[in-house]
Amino acid sequence: MYLGIDLGTSGLKALLIDSNQRVVGLATAPLSVNHPHSGWSEQYPAIWVQATSDALDGLMESHPKDLAAVKGIGLSGQMHGATLLDRSAKVLRPCMLWNDTRSHAEAAKMDLDPAFRDITGNIVFPGFTAPKIKWLQRNEPNIFQQIDKVLLPKDYLRFWLTGEYVSDMSDASGTSWLDVKNRRWSDGLLAKSDLSSAHMPSLVEGTEISGYVQAPLAERWGMSKDVAVAGGAGDNAASAIGLGIVNAGAGFVSLGTSGVVFAATDTYLPSPDTAVHTFCHALPNTWHQMGVILAATDALNWWARICKTGAAELTAEIDTVITGPESTVFLPYLSGERTPHNDADVRGSFHNLSMADSRASITKSILEGVAFTLRDALDALRSTGTKLQSVLAVGGGTQSTAWLDILANILDIPIEIPKGGDIGAAFGAARLGLIASENISFKDCCQKPDIARVFEPHPDTAHAYAEKHRVFKALYQKSL
Incomplete structure (x- = not known):
């Protein structure tokens, strides 16, 4: 059996398939979004963990043998969100989501620097991760100074599942820090955000193993100790794989x-x-x-x-x-x-x-x-x-x-x-x-x-x- 976990904006899906790619189980959990100001869109990462737990609990109730037989897990999720952790892996603030446009001024200024388009192949959009960090540096400097890791939403779930800081190439492409042609972090672009590669997760392809489910979680859902977690993908790239x-x-x-x-x-x-x-x-x-x-x-x-x-x-x-x-x-x-x-x-x-x-x-x-x-x-x-x-x-x-x-x-x-x-x-x-x-x-x-x-x-x-x-x-x- 193989498990796909998709972290959306309004809900989370956990889907089981067998070796013939036949869907054998599905569980969902709703998610809410906070809009504290015009143009702001935030979620607390804790609700992603709770939603995942609820969905897997649902699968355990309805398909206990299938869930226990899982050999591999793939992750997909909403892109661009800025999930910020300190040195103790504590979440520093609510995640700014893909449709959060508060950093439009920062994005416009960054986009004037030709290095971003030259290296990433993309406009620096307000919803991307890098301008959010620049906004944070200017408006919440105490939070910025505590940043140890910047994770995308699904990669926070990966960290919870595996204890590993890892992202995949497709999701990382939407940060404005990835050298998209050469599939690696750009030290030069990270430096423009006063960050370095040490603040970022390591990178794997979506088809590669990024880690293994931690023993306490594997035991909770009756899984073996060697369940592999794939690199996965941003939501649209994952949809493309499914199609x-x-x-x-x-x-x-x-x-x-x-x-x-x-x-x-x-x-x-x-x-x-x-x-x-x-x-x-x-x-x-x-x-x-x-x-x-x-x-x-x-x-x-x-x-x-x-x-x-x-x-x-x-x-x-x-x-x-x-x-x-x-x-x-x-x-x-x-x-x-x-x-x-x-x-x-x-x-x-x-x-x-x-x-x-x-x-x-x-x-x-x-x-x-x-x-x-x-x-x-x-x-x-x-x-x-x-x-x-x-x-x-x-x-x-x-x-x-x-x-x-x-x-x-x-x-x-x-x-x-x-x-x-x-x-x-x-x-x-x-x-x-x-x-x-x-x-x-x-x-x-x-x-x-x-x-x-x-x-x-x-x-x-x-x-x-x-x-x-x-x-x-x-x-x-x-x-x-």
């Missing part, structure tokens, strides 16, 4: 808390001017590109909170056959935006609201707005020469067939839905646990899933959405 997106030209779109258009590449193809992310993949000698938007299902959930109902109830009110766009335009920049705008200050807005609008029509305009930002991200990837003729779709938003139909027409490419439900990051993490513990080739186990359904764009509908997309882009420019 078999490992070769150039393969890609997926994610409708999660944030939104992603992901494309695997077999070479290092940086394009920071487009705000496309160029990161190491979870596999050796491979990379990937991502266009990232900050509010996908987050935008729908925001609307659901206002309406005091569930997101599923809102999307169920939309006609299942999409024949064209709404007249209302929604800009879903509720937390700023990354690709292609790199704009931490922009905020969401509705345009062309009228008395004719209903709750359902506003919901549909929100789904359209998110899809338009994903089209902007896809266009940014295409500008680098990356070609995607179709994409697999994952994430909670894929539960809405209306949203998938809208997305296919706005992206104007087929959207493929994997058979067997949402094959996400937890499954990819479990695959990495399998590869690391059994020392097998990823080519032997990273196949694409069977396809349950394909959403095809309709020429007339796609044309109508292309017209509205032009309006959408013009409204963004007008908002500047």
Whole structure:
């Protein structure tokens, strides 16, 4: 048996697979996010440990023999978070998350230094780890002076599980400190943050063993003393492993808390001017590109909170056959935006609201707005020469067939839905646990899933959405 643990923003998943990669058990635990000020987004690392414990306790109750038979564990998780430990391994403050934009001024200043783009292949985005540390140095100097280790969220779970300070190449790519081409920490960039490699975890590939589960935890869940923990991956790279997106030209779109258009590449193809992310993949000698938007299902959930109902109830009110766009335009920049705008200050807005609008029509305009930002991200990837003729779709938003139909027409490419439900990051993490513990080739186990359904764009509908997309882009420019 092999276990994948995925530390998300709003919840944690623990998924068991057997040697045939059949899912045999799943447990989840919710997570909450604190927003003490505008643009701030934080979590206490202790709740990650508690959520993991709760999920494994659930698996122990429902699948005790399967959990006891685990040979390898893979980790995936939300990227970019700054988890800070002192010399006694005590957490110094709440973790600043990927969608925390308080350090936008620091990020902009760092990005003016050409060394960051030259070495990392990326813009220094406000959500990345390095500008958070610079913000901390200026605003919480007492905390900064106590930093002994800087860990990414899933790597704090690794430390709890194994006692080892280790990260993987894909997750480390989102710190603004990694030499992404050469897959190593950059001493020069760390020095610009008044840090050194001694403050950082060691690095392994996602398919390598990073450590072994500590004996007390192994005993708690009935495991053997030699359960290997793989390097794992950032959440999107892990999702790609689960979907078999490992070769150039393969890609997926994610409708999660944030939104992603992901494309695997077999070479290092940086394009920071487009705000496309160029990161190491979870596999050796491979990379990937991502266009990232900050509010996908987050935008729908925001609307659901206002309406005091569930997101599923809102999307169920939309006609299942999409024949064209709404007249209302929604800009879903509720937390700023990354690709292609790199704009931490922009905020969401509705345009062309009228008395004719209903709750359902506003919901549909929100789904359209998110899809338009994903089209902007896809266009940014295409500008680098990356070609995607179709994409697999994952994430909670894929539960809405209306949203998938809208997305296919706005992206104007087929959207493929994997058979067997949402094959996400937890499954990819479990695959990495399998590869690391059994020392097998990823080519032997990273196949694409069977396809349950394909959403095809309709020429007339796609044309109508292309017209509205032009309006959408013009409204963004007008908002500047």
